[in-house]
Amino acid sequence: MNQSAFVSPHKKELLANRYQLKQLIGRGGMGEVFLAEDILLGGTPVAIKFLSQTFVNPKIQKDFAREARTSAALSQKSLHIVRAYDYGVSAEGKPFYVMEYLNGRSLKDLIPIPLPRFLTLARQICLGLQCAHQGINIDGKIYPLVHRDIKPANILVVPDQILGQLVKILDFGIAKFLNYAVTASTNKGFNGTLPYSSPEQLEGEELDSRSDIYSLGVMMFEMLTGVKPWKPETDLFGAWYKAHHFEVPKAIAEVNPQLQLPQQINDLIMSCLAKAPSDRPQSMTAILQVLNSLEKPSYAILPNSLSSKTAPNIPLGSELLLAIEKKCGQFVWPRNKPIQEIVFPQLIDTPQGNIAALWLMLPKQEIQKRVLSKRHNQFIFITSPYPMLLWVTLLYNRELEPRWLPCYLDMQNPQNHQLVSSLAENERYPLICFTLETPNSCTNVISSYVDPTQRQMLKVWVEQSKQLPPSSQLQLSKQLLKQQYQQMQSRILRHLASIPDRTLQGIGEAVRSWGLPK
Numbered sequence: 001m002n003q004s005a006f007v008s009p010h011k012k013e014l015l016a017n018r019y020q021l022k023q024l025i026g027r028g029g030m031g032e033v034f035l036a037e038d039i040l041l042g043g044t045p046v047a048i049k050f051l052s053q054t055f056v057n058p059k060i061q062k063d064f065a066r067e068a069r070t071s072a073a074l075s076q077k078s079l080h081i082v083r084a085y086d087y088g089v090s091a092e093g094k095p096f097y098v099m100e101y102l103n104g105r106s107l108k109d110l111i112p113i114p115l116p117r118f119l120t121l122a123r124q125i126c127l128g129l130q131c132a133h134q135g136i137n138i139d140g141k142i143y144p145l146v147h148r149d150i151k152p153a154n155i156l157v158v159p160d161q162i163l164g165q166l167v168k169i170l171d172f173g174i175a176k177f178l179n180y181a182v183t184a185s186t187n188k189g190f191n192g193t194l195p196y197s198s199p200e201q202l203e204g205e206e207l208d209s210r211s212d213i214y215s216l217g218v219m220m221f222e223m224l225t226g227v228k229p230w231k232p233e234t235d236l237f238g239a240w241y242k243a244h245h246f247e248v249p250k251a252i253a254e255v256n257p258q259l260q261l262p263q264q265i266n267d268l269i270m271s272c273l274a275k276a277p278s279d280r281p282q283s284m285t286a287i288l289q290v291l292n293s294l295e296k297p298s299y300a301i302l303p304n305s306l307s308s309k310t311a312p313n314i315p316l317g318s319e320l321l322l323a324i325e326k327k328c329g330q331f332v333w334p335r336n337k338p339i340q341e342i343v344f345p346q347l348i349d350t351p352q353g354n355i356a357a358l359w360l361m362l363p364k365q366e367i368q369k370r371v372l373s374k375r376h377n378q379f380i381f382i383t384s385p386y387p388m389l390l391w392v393t394l395l396y397n398r399e400l401e402p403r404w405l406p407c408y409l410d411m412q413n414p415q416n417h418q419l420v421s422s423l424a425e426n427e428r429y430p431l432i433c434f435t436l437e438t439p440n441s442c443t444n445v446i447s448s449y450v451d452p453t454q455r456q457m458l459k460v461w462v463e464q465s466k467q468l469p470p471s472s473q474l475q476l477s478k479q480l481l482k483q484q485y486q487q488m489q490s491r492i493l494r495h496l497a498s499i500p501d502r503t504l505q506g507i508g509e510a511v512r513s514w515g516l517p518k
Contacts, residue, residue: 014039016088019048019098028153035101042467045101046085049171054093064095071097071172073136074145076385076476079484080128082156082168083384100384102168104158107219111152112226115261117165122220123291124167125155129216130284132172133209146207147172150215151196152222194240195228199275202241210277213287217272217280224265225255229273249273264290324348324355324430324445331442333361333434341436343405345391347419348430356422357430358393358405364435366403367444371433373397374496375448378488381461382481385473387411389420389461390481393431393448396496405431406485408478411465423450424458 014020019036020043026033031051037043068087075084086098113121135144147154149171160166192201198214201207221229229249232239252259252266268290274280281287327350337344343360362370373395380390393405409416423429433444450458 047099047101048096050094050096061089068097074132074172077136078128078131079480080124080167080169081172082170102156102158104156106153107155107157108152110157111223113223118223119291119294120165121167126284126288126291128169129212133284145172146209147212148207149193150212150219151193152219194237199244200277202244210280213272213280217269220269224259225252227255245275262294264294324350328442328445331432333440339440343407345407345419347422354422355426356419357432359432360405361434361436364437367433367435369400370395370403371444371446376492376496377448377450379454379458380481380484382477383464383468386471386477387465387468388477388481390485392485394492402493408481410474417462417465420458420462424455
């Protein structure tokens with residue numbers, strides 16, 4: 001466990017011999033949050049939260065360490081839970097934990113929000129809670145986690161190039177620890193947020209996931225209306241105890257008559273607010289089924305390989321790609337690659353320099369159809385627990401099933417630094433198409449455009465990868481990227497489906513000149 005004195009952000013001492021505090025960026029009931037720099041990672045920004053209570057009891061400090069490790073393990077499983085990196089206890093007994101720094105806004109500051117945005121954010125919140133409630137494996141045993149303090153102030157909304165807005169849940173496991181620590185220290189006290197606490201939480205009972213579902217119901221009501229389901233005479237414990245135990249929540253239609261709310265959402269929120277846990281939805285899965293059935297497209301994708309706005313202005317040729325075209329007949333399928341429908345990235349040497357390319361093998365007939373497809377690409381980078389880049393290319397045609405070409409790049413591998421640097425330097429990359437049928441020859445080269453914004457980010461990610469410490473958790477990062485990849489597929493398809501046919505036709509005519517002699 002790290003032992004370090006709490007220091008003012010105006011002093012030069014390092015916290016845990018590693019973190020330089022810069023400024024206070026948040027304060028709440030649980031403690032204070034500082035922006036800091038991780039000196040060991042070249043000044044990478046992080047957020048450090050100091051809990052409000054001071055604990056000198058060694059057992060409580062040990063329990064905090066266990067809770068922090070559990071929360072950190074959970075944060076590696078879901079994109080919708082703020083990533084936790086480190087923890088410690090200061091010389092004064094103040095527990096702290098280190099988490100990713102995110103430049104977002106609290107959900108509390110965005111309320112009320114329109115229905116389409118509500119559906120997007122509520123779904124992501126539920127995905128994070130679902131992951132926690134399903135539990136994490138510790139020494140072969142599954143431990144479900146309950147948040148115990150779900151409220152708008154504990155939900156961060158961050159701009160995201162794929163989802164438009166990415167939800168991050170804060171303070172997982174911390175409410176449980178503080179409640180335990182206060183009880184252990186004083187043998188009394190309630191720790192939580194009264195307007196969002198379930199009836200069983202106010203009673204001090206052992207909680208399960210259905211308590212979080214109740215708090216979620218309060219928050220969803222507030223997200224849509226801007227007010228809470230009850231308005232007690234005071235904010236004291238007794239008034240909220242009465243409201244949660246005995247008072248019927250307001251009707252959403254009465255609070256906001258102009259809100260055209262689907263009946264399924266109204267019924268869902270009211271069922272979450274049931275007094276008895278057995279009368280609420282019994283899992284986040286049940287809630288997600290309702291939200292998934294109603295969610296409409298509400299997303300933003302940064303400039304990419306193809307949009308109705310940029311496609312007509314993209315020049316087709318370049319010296320590098322023309323050189324690749326001339327070499328098509330010379331390309332031979334690598335002996336170390338199986339003869340099957342696969343895709344892999346590879347650098348190609350040309351007289352003009354190296355260029356990153358995708359090599360793919362498909363049936364000859366499909367290649368002939370795919371050369372007229374829309375092309376779309378997306379890049380997703382993750383730094384922790386292991387630096388990895390997901391490079392996705394999509395060949396899209398309204399008459400065919402979408403052909404996804406994902407490549408996961410280990411960004412601890414210097415060869416991949418060179419590959420991604422090439423992507424960043426060139427406005428397009430080629431797709432080298434080989435036939436599945438013998439003699440497995442290269443028959444076509446098509447290209448995909450990389451937007452300048454994407455190329456700039458690729459440069460940043462390469463440099464960031466070079467500065468990160470070694471890690472061994474490659475598979476965990478790959479799992480996290482797969483989760484985000486699965487979430488973005490339907491949104492990308494809806495985006496491409498919205499592009500007019502005339503744009504697709506113009507692109508097809510341009511691509512046709514890339515078809516090479518057999």
